[in-house]
Amino acid sequence: MxxxxxxxxxxxxxxxxxxxxxxxxxxxxxxxxxxxxxxxxxxxxxxxxxxxxxxxxxxxxxxxxxxxxxxxxxxxxxxxxxxxxxxxxxxxxxxxxxxxxxxxxxxxxxxxxxxxxxxxxxxxxxxxxxxxxxxxxxxxxxxxxxxxxxxxxxxxxxxxLAPAHCYTLEPSEHEDGAVRVAQLRHDTCEHCGCRLVDILRLDGQDERLSFLGLEGRIHLPLCPSCVTLSEHALIRYTPNGESTSELKDLEDEEERLLPPEELQGMASKGLCLSQEEAPLYFAHGGAPTSTIGGMPDWVQDAEYPTCPDCGRTMRFLGQIVWEQILDQYAEGTLFLTYCRECRVAIAMHQQT
Ligand SMILES: [Zn+2]
Ligand SMILES: [Zn+2]
Ligand SMILES: [Zn+2]
Missing domain, CATH: 1.25.40 (Serine Threonine Protein Phosphatase 5, Tetratricopeptide repeat)
Structure with a gap:
């Protein structure tokens, strides 16, 4: 350090x-x-x-x-x-x-x-x-x-590909259901057995999120341990909160990164959607910054995947800097992209 x-x-x-x-x-x-x-x-x-x-x-x-x-x-x-x-x-x-x-x-x-x-x-x-x-x-x-x-x-x-609006995700006291980050789910990862989290729950009806063009409430589940060891997580969602997720090219590693207490702690960081819009490049200032929309602060090269269903280039949804939700094991950033038409999202981990 x-x-x-x-x-x-x-x-x-x-x-x-x-x-x-x-x-x-x-x-x-x-x-x-x-x-x-x-x-x-x-x-x-x-x-x-x-x-x-x-x-x-x-x-x-x-x-x-x-x-x-x-x-x-x-x-x-x-x-x-x-x-x-x-x-x-x-x-x-x-x-x-x-x-x-x-x-x-x-x-x-x-x-x-x-x-x-x-x-x-x-x-x-x-x-x-x-x-x-x-x-x-x-x-x-x-x-x-x-x-x-x-x-x-x-x-x-x-x-x-990068939305022309940006909101930050910051710890906040007052309850705000527009975006919830890293909420623990009941189902478990088929690879490592740890509980899955909805890395994002988004309320498409919230006025601030209208630029995303989402319908209903969407949940984006993944295994926070395995996603960092895979090429990406592919998530299919519906507007009523149902979703599935699968990992692409998971590395074969015995050791998983996240102990159970870290998983429990993730949801309690209370990251909420900012009330006001932030500048588009807000995540580029150097401080650890999670956002919905704006210009992604790629750790490596820009990575906008191709939608597996329609072949169009997927659009940036948001980024979660791990150190904002994890106490340890917190290297790098998770980048989320989506195809609105096909209701598909992809989550990719990047680190130095
Ligand atoms: Zn310090
Ligand atoms: Zn796993
Ligand atoms: Zn598509």
């Missing part, structure tokens, strides 16, 4: 969140000016922390930072370019269209975070007619678009 000024990293990140949420608009503007003045150091810890905090907690417009970064050939983190002005987008596209472009990976990420018609047209063209640098990359532009929370079909239809 890393310590800074006597605090562990998790506590330090919570302090940063508190400080940025409390900043006046003047202080926010001043911090942006400081970053602009030191844009060459944006990839260093102090500047990077400030950038993520401004984006996550204050939802800043990044247009000037994008301009400044572009002028210095800085292409990471790609979120600097979220609000890049059109001239900058055109400049990035021109560089990418150079067959010898050396920064293709980073520039594709920058453009993915920016999105928009020009980016779509460029990605479509490069997908259909790859340039020589494509051979050095693992995936096509349509997969890079996933990093920005969207994708497109060959005929140029855009699908938004």
């Amino acid at each position: 890393k310590y800074f000024e006597g605090l562990c990293n998790g506590c330090r990140q919570k302090e940063i969140r508190k400080r940025y949420l409390a900043m006046s608009e003047t202080e926010v503007a001043q911090t942006i000016e400081e970053l602009l003045a030191s844009i060459e150091r944006i990839q260093e810890a102090k500047e990077l922390d400030a950038f993520w905090a401004l984006l996550a907690y204050r939802d800043i417009n990044t247009a000037r930072l994008a301009q400044a970064a572009y002028e210095k050939d800085i292409f990471w983190p790609g979120e600097l370019y979220r609000d890049a002005p059109l001239e900058v987008v055109e400049g990035l596209i021109a560089r990418l269209k150079n067959p010898k472009c050396k920064e293709a990976n980073d520039i594709l990420c920058c453009l993915a975070k920016r999105g928009g018609e020009e980016v779509l047209a460029c990605f479509q063209e490069l997908e259909a007619h790859p340039l020589p640098w494509r051979a050095k990359l693992y995936v096509d532009p349509s997969r890079y678009a996933h990093e920005g929370g969207w994708t497109f079909t060959p005929d140029g239809k855009v699908h938004r």
